[in-house]
Amino acid sequence: xxxxxxxxxxxxxxxxxxxxxxxxxxxxxxxxxxxxxxxxxxxxxxxxxxxxxxxxxxxxxxxxxxxxxxxxxxxxxxxxxxxxxxxxxxxxxxxxxxxxxxxxxxxxxxxxxxxxxxxxxxxxxxxxxxxxxxxxxxxxxxxxxxxxxxxxxxxxxxxxxxxxxxxxxxxxxxxxxxxxxxxxxxxxxxxxxxxxxxxxxxxxxxxxxxxxxxxxxxxxxxxxxxxxxxxxxxxxxxxxxxxxxxxxxxxxxxxxxxxxxxxxxxxxxxxxxxxxxxxxxxxxxxxxxxxxxxxxxxxxxxxxxxxxxxxxxxxxxxxxxxxxxxxxxxxxxxxxxxxxxxxxxxxxxxxxxxxxxxxxxxxxxxxxxxxxxxxxxxxxxxxxxxxxxxxxxxxxxxxxxxxxxxxxxxxxxxxxxxxxxxxxxxxxxxxxxxxxxxxxxxxxxxxxxxxxxxxxxxxxxxxxxxxxxxxxxxxxxxxxxxxxxxxxxxxxxxxxxxxxxxxxxxxxxxxxxxxxxxxxxxxxxxxxxxxxxxxxxxxxxxxxxxxxxxxxxxxxxxxxxxxxxxxxxxxxxxxxxxxxxxxxxxxxxxxxxxxxxxxxxxxxxxxxxxxxxxxxxxxxxxxxxxxxxxxxxxxxxxxxxxxxxxxxxxxxxxxxxxxxxxxxxxxxxxxxxxxxxxxxxxxxxxxxxxxxxxxxxxxxxxxxxxxxxxxxxxxxxxxxxxxxxxxxxxxxxxxxxxxxxxxxxxxxxxxxxxxxxx
Numbered sequence: 134x135x136x137x138x139x140x141x142x143x144x145x146x147x148x149x150x151x152x153x154x155x156x157x158x159x160x161x162x163x164x165x166x167x168x169x170x171x172x173x174x175x176x177x178x179x180x181x182x183x184x185x186x187x188x189x190x191x192x193x194x195x196x197x198x199x200x201x202x203x204x205x206x207x208x209x210x211x212x213x214x215x216x217x218x219x220x221x222x223x224x225x226x227x228x229x230x231x232x233x234x235x236x237x238x239x240x241x242x243x244x245x246x247x248x249x250x251x252x253x254x255x256x257x258x259x260x261x262x263x264x265x266x267x268x269x270x271x272x273x274x275x276x277x278x279x280x281x282x283x284x285x286x287x288x289x290x291x292x293x294x295x296x297x298x299x300x301x302x303x304x305x306x307x308x309x310x311x312x313x314x315x316x317x318x319x320x321x322x323x324x325x326x327x328x329x330x331x332x333x334x335x336x337x338x339x340x341x342x343x344x345x346x347x348x349x350x351x352x353x354x355x356x357x358x359x360x361x362x363x364x365x366x367x368x369x370x371x372x373x374x375x376x377x378x379x380x381x382x383x384x385x386x387x388x389x390x391x392x393x394x395x396x397x398x399x400x401x402x403x404x405x406x407x408x409x410x411x412x413x414x415x416x417x418x419x420x421x422x423x424x425x426x427x428x429x430x431x432x433x434x435x436x437x438x439x440x441x442x443x444x445x446x447x448x449x450x451x452x453x454x455x456x457x458x459x460x461x462x463x464x465x466x467x468x469x470x471x472x473x474x475x476x477x478x479x480x481x482x483x484x485x486x487x488x489x490x491x492x493x494x495x496x497x498x499x500x501x502x503x504x505x506x507x508x509x510x511x512x513x514x515x516x517x518x519x520x521x522x523x524x525x526x527x528x529x530x531x532x533x534x535x536x537x538x539x540x541x542x543x544x545x546x547x548x549x550x551x552x553x554x555x556x557x558x559x560x561x562x563x564x565x566x567x568x569x570x571x572x573x574x575x576x577x578x579x580x581x582x583x584x585x586x587x588x589x590x591x592x593x594x595x596x597x598x599x600x601x602x603x604x605x606x607x608x609x610x611x612x613x614x615x616x617x618x619x620x621x622x623x624x625x626x627x628x629x630x631x632x633x634x635x636x637x638x639x640x641x642x643x644x645x646x647x648x649x650x651x652x653x654x655x656x657x658x659x660x661x662x663x664x665x666x667x668x669x670x671x672x673x674x675x676x677x678x679x680x681x682x683x684x685x686x687x688x689x690x691x692x693x694x695x696x697x698x699x700x701x702x703x704x705x706x707x708x709x710x711x712x713x714x715x716x717x718x719x720x721x722x723x724x725x726x727x728x729x730x731x732x733x734x735x736x737x738x739x740x741x742x743x744x745x746x747x748x749x750x751x752x753x754x755x756x757x758x759x760x761x762x763x764x765x766x767x768x769x770x771x772x773x774x775x776x777x778x779x780x781x782x783x784x785x786x787x788x789x790x791x792x793x794x795x796x797x798x799x800x801x802x803x804x805x806x807x808x809x810x811x812x813x814x815x816x817x818x819x820x821x822x823x824x825x826x827x828x829x830x831x832x833x834x835x836x837x838x839x840x841x842x843x844x845x846x847x848x849x850x851x852x853x854x855x856x857x858x859x860x861x862x863x864x865x866x867x868x869x870x871x872x873x874x875x876x877x878x879x880x881x882x883x884x885x886x887x888x889x890x891x
Contacts, residue, residue, distance in 0.1 A: 199884060203881070215878070222872075223867065227862070230866065245344050247330075278371070282372050285371045289422075294422070296308055307664075312848070318379075319377050332381075333367070359668070415495060416495060428445035428498075438479050447503065451595060461512075468492055476575065549799060551566075557597045573621045582618050586614040624698075633824075636691065645806060652685070655684060658683075659679050665743075665842060670840070675838075678844070680846060682694070695829065697801045697803075701713050703721070703758065705720045705762060715835060722760050724755065727753070727829055730751055730817060733823050733825055743777045743845070744774035746775060753771070753773075827849055828846050832844075
C-alpha cells in the first residue's frame with residue numbers, strides 16, 4: 134500500500150486534485166472559471182516537471198500508463214479507461230462551448246489604499262498625518278468625550294442607521310437592496326483595522342471618492358461632506374469606535390481599554406438580574422436612539438422611520454399572543470420581539486448582542502415607561518379550538534370570508550389597496566397602510582399559519598386592524614388564515630442572490646399589453662427598492678418597495694414589463710386619487726423608469742450608482758401616468774443623464790420607445806418597447822449574449838415624489854439569452870469525444886506492438 138501511495142503517478146494526481154480543491158473551493162472570493170483553468174494548467178505543468186526531473190522518475194511515472202495501453206491481461210481496465218477518456222473529453226469540451234449564463238464576477242478591494250491627500254470642506258487634509266482632533270482634545274474618559282460620542286450617536290441615528298443598522302452590523306432596513314452590503318462596523322476586520330483618518334476619507338468622499346479597485350459603480354455610500362459638517366463626521370467616528378468597543382489603529386502602540394459599562398459588569402460577574410442603573414445603561418446604548426429617553430418613540434432616528442418606533446408610555450403593543458380583551462402581551466411576547474426583531478422595520482433582532490438578563494431588564498423598563506410594571510395580570514391565551522389544516526376546501530371558504538371581512542382594507546388581491554375609501558390612521562392619528570399580504574418578507578411578526586390566526590384573532594392594537602374573536606368563529610379564522618398563506622404564492626417573491634434579469638427570445642411580435650399571455654414565457658425577477666439615501670432630497674418614507682422585471686425580445690425589438698406594488702392610483706384629479714390624498718402633500722403622477730448605460734461595458738465596471746457620470750452616461754426609459762387635473766396623457770420618453778448633480782435631460786428628438794401602463798388591484802404593470810438597435814449614437818445598442826447593467830426606479834405620486842425624491846434599485850444585469858445552437862453545442866463535444874476515442878485506440882495499437890517487441 135505504501136508503495137502505491139508513494140508512486141509518482143499517485144502523488145501527482147493527489148497534488149493536482151488538492152490544488153483544484155484549494156483554487157475552486159477554499160480561496161475566497163472564488164476564482165473565475167477562466168482564471169481557475171489557467172491556475173490548473175500551470176500547476177499540472179509544474180507537477181509534471183517535478184515528477185519527470187530525471188529518467189528514473191519519468192519512467193516510473195509513465196510505466197502504469199504504458200502497461201494499461203499494452204498489457205493483454207488488462208483488457209477490462211483498458212476498456213474502462215477508454216470510456217472514461219471519451220466521456221471526460223466530451224464533458225470538458227461541452228463545458229467549454231456551452232453558453233455561459235453566469236453573471237460577471239465583480240471583485241473589489243474591501244479596504245482600498247487611500248490617497249495621501251484629500252480636499253473637502255474647502256481645505257486640504259494630509260491623511261498620513263491626520264488624527265481625530267476631538268479625540269486629541271478630549272480623550273476617552275472625559276466628560277467632553279462622552280458629550281462628543283453622544284452627539285456622534287445622534288448624527289449616526291439620523292443619517293446612517295437606515296443602511297448600517299441599529300446594531301452597526303450593516304443590516305439596516307435598506308441594506309438588502311444595496312450591493313455591496315453596507316460595512317459591518319462590529320466586524321474586527323473593518324474599523325478595528327483602520328485609522329480614523331481612513332474613516333474620515335471614506336465618509337467625507339463617499340463612493341465617488343473610491344479608487345477603481347473599490348468598485349465605486351456599486352457602492353451607495355453618500356458624499357457626506359455635502360451634508361454633514363467636519364465636526365459631525367469626527368463625532369460620528371468617535372461614536373463608531375465607542376459603540377463597538379474597537380480601538381482605532383494607530384502608529385503608536387496603545388493599550389486596549391478594559392473599561393466595561395454597567396450592564397457588561399453585571400453580566401461579567403455573573404450576578405444574573407441587573408440593577409436599575411445597569412438596565413438603564415443597556416437601554417441608553419441600544420434603544421434610546423429610536424424609542425427616546427422617555428420611551429415615547431421620539432428618538433433622533435424616529436423622524437424618517439416607517440413604521441414609527443413604539444411609544445412605550447402608551448402601553449399599547451401590536452404583537453401578542455394574549456386574548457383581545459387583555460391589554461398587555463406576555464414577557465415571552467416581548468422576548469420574541471426583542472430577540473428576533475420585526476422584519477420590514479428598523480427594529481433589529483438583539484439576540485446576538487443582548488444576554489437574557491439584559492432582555493429581561495429591558496422588559497421591566499418597558500413596563501415602567503407604561504406604568505404597569507407592578508400590575509398583576511392574568512393573561513388569557515388565544516383559544517385556537519380545532520386546528521383546520523390547509524386544503525383547497527378550507528382556502529376556498531377562506532376566500533369568501535376574506536372578501537366579506539378583509540377586502541375593504543387589504544384589497545381584492547391582498548396588496549393593501551384600501552377599497553373602502555377610509556383614510557386609515559393609528560391611535561396617534563398617524564396615517565398608516567394595510568399590510569401587503571402578498572409580500573411575506575414584510576410581515577412583522579407572522580411566519581406560520583398559526584401566527585396569522587393569532588393576528589386575526591387578537592387584532593393589532595393601536596391600529597384599525599380589529600380583533601375577530603367576537604365576530605368570527607374559530608373555524609372561519611383558520612380558513613381565512615389558510616387563504617392568506619396562499620397569497621404569497623400569487624406574487625413573485627424577492628430573489629435570493631440572483632442578479633440577472635434573463636430576457637427570453639420570442640418568435641413573432643412582442644406583447645404591448647401588460648396582460649398579454651405571452652408574458653408567461655418570460656422569467657420574472659423581483660428586486661428590492663429603497664428610497665433615495667444618497668443625495669438630497671433624501672430620507673423619506675416610500676411604500677413601493679419592490680419591482681418585478683420581465684424581458685422578451687425578438688429579432689428586431691425588446692419589451693420590458695415592470696410590476697410595482699402601489700397601493701394608490703396616483704393620477705391627479707381622478708376620484709380614486711383624491712380619495713386617499715395625503716394632507717399637505719401636492720400629488721404628482723406615478724412614474725417608473727429603467728436605467729441602462731449608454732454603451733455596453735467591456736468589463737464588470739458599471740456606471741456610477743445614480744445617473745452615471747460624464748465618462749459613463751446612462752439612458753433612462755421613463756414612463757409617467759396620466760393626469761386628470763391638469764389634463765395630461767400618459768407619456769414615455771428617453772432621458773440622458775451624466776451624474777447625480779445634474780437632472781436627467783429629456784430627448785427632444787423623436788424616439789421609437791413606446792410604453793403603456795395599467796393599474797389594477799394595487800399594482801402598476803408597465804410595458805416599454807424599443808428596437809434592439811437604433812440610429813441614435815446616444816442610445817444603448819442591445820446585443821444578445823452580453824451582460825448589460827440595468828437598474829430601476831419608481832416615483833410614488835401619493836407622496837409627491839419627483840426628481841431625486843424616488844425609490845430605486847441597485848445595479849443588476851440584463852442578459853438577452855442568445856438563441857441556442859444545438860449542432861454546435863452538442864456536435865462539438867461529440868466530435869471531440871470521437872477523436873479522443875480514435876486517438877486512444879491508436880495509442881493502444883502502438884503500445885501492443887511495442888509490448889510484443891519487448
